[in-house]
Amino acid sequence: MSTVTQKAPSRFGYATHLSCRECGHTCPIGSGHACAECFGPLEVAYDLPQLTRDAIESGPLSMWRYASLLPVPPDVAAAPNLDPGWTRLVRADQLASVLGMRELWIKDERGNPTHSFKDRVVGVALAAAIELGYKVLACPSTGNLANAVAAAAARAGMRSVVLIPADLESQKVIGSAVFGCALVAVRGSYDDVNRLASELADERDDWAFVNVNVRPYYAEGSKTIGFEIAEQLGWRLPEQIVVPVASGAQLVKIDKAFRELVATGLVDDTPYNVFGAQASGCSPVAAAFRAGQDVVQPVRPATIAKSLAIGNPADGPYVLDVVRRTGGLVADVGDDELVDAIRLLAATEGIFAETAGGVTLAVLRQLLKEGQIDPDARTVIINSGDGLKTPDAVADSIGAITPIQATLEAFAAHEHAHREPAQREPEHGNGGPA
Numbered sequence: 275m276s277t278v279t280q281k282a283p284s285r286f287g288y289a290t291h292l293s294c295r296e297c298g299h300t301c302p303i304g305s306g307h308a309c310a311e312c313f314g315p316l317e318v319a320y321d322l323p324q325l326t327r328d329a330i331e332s333g334p335l336s337m338w339r340y341a342s343l344l345p346v347p348p349d350v351a352a353a354p355n356l357d358p359g360w361t362r363l364v365r366a367d368q369l370a371s372v373l374g375m376r377e378l379w380i381k382d383e384r385g386n387p388t389h390s391f392k393d394r395v396v397g398v399a400l401a402a403a404i405e406l407g408y409k410v411l412a413c414p415s416t417g418n419l420a421n422a423v424a425a426a427a428a429r430a431g432m433r434s435v436v437l438i439p440a441d442l443e444s445q446k447v448i449g450s451a452v453f454g455c456a457l458v459a460v461r462g463s464y465d466d467v468n469r470l471a472s473e474l475a476d477e478r479d480d481w482a483f484v485n486v487n488v489r490p491y492y493a494e495g496s497k498t499i500g501f502e503i504a505e506q507l508g509w510r511l512p513e514q515i516v517v518p519v520a521s522g523a524q525l526v527k528i529d530k531a532f533r534e535l536v537a538t539g540l541v542d543d544t545p546y547n548v549f550g551a552q553a554s555g556c557s558p559v560a561a562a563f564r565a566g567q568d569v570v571q572p573v574r575p576a577t578i579a580k581s582l583a584i585g586n587p588a589d590g591p592y593v594l595d596v597v598r599r600t601g602g603l604v605a606d607v608g609d610d611e612l613v614d615a616i617r618l619l620a621a622t623e624g625i626f627a628e629t630a631g632g633v634t635l636a637v638l639r640q641l642l643k644e645g646q647i648d649p650d651a652r653t654v655i656i657n658s659g660d661g662l663k664t665p666d667a668v669a670d671s672i673g674a675i676t677p678i679q680a681t682l683e684a685f686a687a688h689e690h691a692h693r694e695p696a697q698r699e700p701e702h703g704n705g706g707p708a
Contacts, residue, residue, distance in 0.1 A: 285405050288323050289345035292316040292490055295592065303345070305406050307489045315588065316490045318345045325538050327509055335360045337394055337498035343534060344498070345491050346401040354430050355400065358393035359498050361385040363506040363654070369622040373642055379512070379654045381503055382625055388449065390581075390628070390659035391524065392422035395495035396484055400426050402491035403482035410435060410481040414471035416464050416520070416581050417446030418628075418659050423484060424453035435481070437467045443580065445663045463575055465586050485521075493589075496524045500531025503654055504541050511535070511546050513651035516638050518630040518658055519550040519559050519604065520582045522589030529596045548596050549647065550604035551637035553577035553629075557606035559590045568594060578609045578667050579629035581659060603646065607636040613671050615639065616661060626661030634658075 291300045296314030307316055323342050333339030337359025338351035351357070362382045370378035386393040396411075396419070403411060411427040412435040413419050420436040427434035434455040438447065439462065451457050460467045468486075475483040484492045504511055511532055517525040529548055535541040552560045555577030562570045570590035575583035587593070597603055607615075612632035619635050620626050627635070634655050641647035661668070678684040 285347050286345045286402070287348060288320045288342060289318045290321050291319050293319045305408075305487060307487050318490050318494055320345075322534060322538055325540060327505075327540060330505065330540075337397065337495070337502070340498050340501045343501065343531075343538075344398055344494055346398060347405065350401050353401070353404075355397055356387040356393055356426055356429055358386045358397050360502060363503060364623060364625065366623050369619065372618070372622055373639065373649070375642070375649045375653065377650075377652045379503075379507070379652075380619075380623065380625060381499060381654055381656050383499070383656065383658050384625070384660040386422075388418070388421040388425045389663065390418035390422065391496065391499060391656075392418040392659075393426070394498050395419075395492045395523075396422040396426045398495035399482065399484035399488050399492035400430060400432075402488050403484070404430070404432075406482070406488070408480055408482035408488075409433065410478070412436065412471070412474070412478075412481045412483045413485055414438075414464065414467040414483070415450075416583060417442050417449075417663065418581055419485065420450040420455075420457075421446060421453075424450045424455035424457075427455065428453045437471050439464055439467055439580075443664055443666065445665070449663065464584055465572070468584075468586075489588075493523045493527055496527035497531035497534070499524070499656065500528035501535065503528075504532065504535050507652070507654075509541050510652075511541055511544050512654040513545070514547045514549065514602075514647060514653040516549045516551055516634050516641075516647075516653070516655045518582055518634045518656060519552050519590075519593055520584045520587065520630070522550070522559060522587045522593040524656070524658070525550055526589050526592045526596055529600070546600060547647075547651075548600045548602040549637065549641065550593050550597055550602070551634045552604065552606040553579040553582050553612060553633050554606045554608045555579070556583045556585055558585060559587060559593050560604040560606040562590065563594060563597065563604040570594070578664075579612060579633050580664075581628060581630045582633060603641075605637050605640060605646075607633060607640055611636040611640070613668055616668055617671065619657070620661070625657060627657045628659035628661050629664050629667050630659060631657035631661070632667070 294309035294314045297312045299311040336357040364380045366378045383391040410433045413423045414437045437458045440459040475487045536543045556575035558573045572586035615636035616632035
């Protein structure tokens with residue numbers, strides 16, 4: 275449990291120890307990630323500093339403005355890094371109008387260095403890995419994390435190794451290989467890749483697998499999304515937030531961020547509902563929520579939303595805890611619905627979302643239709659990555675474009691043919707009979 279204190283920071287800032295999320299056993303800050311007593315997952319605990327809004331607002335325009343609330347050295351921003359974070363919070367009035375909502379915001383993570391929120395978690399994991407003496411930065415990934423690890427390691431002058439499913443989108447493969455990482459494609463699903471990475475983490479003592487053996491630090495990076503949302507809303511918490519769920523860590527850590535902001539007095543303690551969004555082809559957490567279960571049963575993914583295709587989500591049970599505690603829920607949508615949502619977001623707000631962003635908006639639409647989310651409440655949804663990484667998801671829905679001759683007549687004929695029926699001029703003069 276984190277507390278508020280005046281204690282001076284250490285090489286891991288105000289982080290004091292690791293605590294088991296299951297049994298509460300504690301251990302010193304270090305490279306452990308599983309509890310020695312019950313094998314439950316460990317997370318970072320703090321003696322949180324007393325902070326002011328002015329102190330944070332005077333910090334760098336990156337996630338390092340919240341360094342005091344992360345397990346990183348006080349001078350972390352001075353080291354060679356990609357300075358992720360401080361992405362836009364877009365007020366989406368046109369989209370809100372289409373959906374019948376009063377106030378809708380989009381936290382647009384495309385603005386990060388490799389165009390997804392994974393730059394945040396890797397930034398914290400890299401800082402911890404360096405402090406712990408690791409020599410290689412590594413990960414299993416569905417794509418975005420591979421991009422972030424390869425880029426961050428290159429900037430830090432560190433060797434990187436990334437393991438990916440062999441059927442990953444080519445854009446994400448290129449987006450990792452270009453940084454000079456050792457790229458390993460593995461036959462099977464992400465869960466097969468993750469299992470191999472866990473075995474390698476046990477064998478390679480100087481390799482930091484960001485989401486395995488330094489996962490307690492890595493996961494803390496997602497808190498900065500929550501910190502930024504609150505600050506960008508004028509130091510207020512949203513009333514509702516919809517978050518995509520893959521491993522589930524992002525949703526859980528955004529909730530942790532809100533609670534830490536309340537604990538430090540930076541925001542008022544106002545209620546908020548957290549909703550999780552999954553693709554129907556990989557929705558084990560949504561299934562567990564609907565069934566009223568606490569255990570998440572693994573599934574084999576079958577969805578175009580590959581960044582969410584984690585069939586055995588590590589933080590699934592904790593997602594259930596958060597949504598139930600806050601009065602939210604976890605829902606899922608099909609691939610056709612997520613494609614429609616990607617196109618709607620692009621057409622109304624000029625934001626081309628990755629498939630995970632399409633899932634999040636599609637779930638919001640579904641919850642509005644079912645009356646399970648309040649259209650009048652201050653609502654935030656997360657777009658966790660860039661649609662330019664997954665263009666194939668919408669390619670078929672757009673169709674082929676037929677070229678025309680470079681003449682005014684050809685353009686006029688093309689324009690007439692592509693008008694909506696109600697926009698076309700009558701075929702016979704003023705519309706009267708022939």
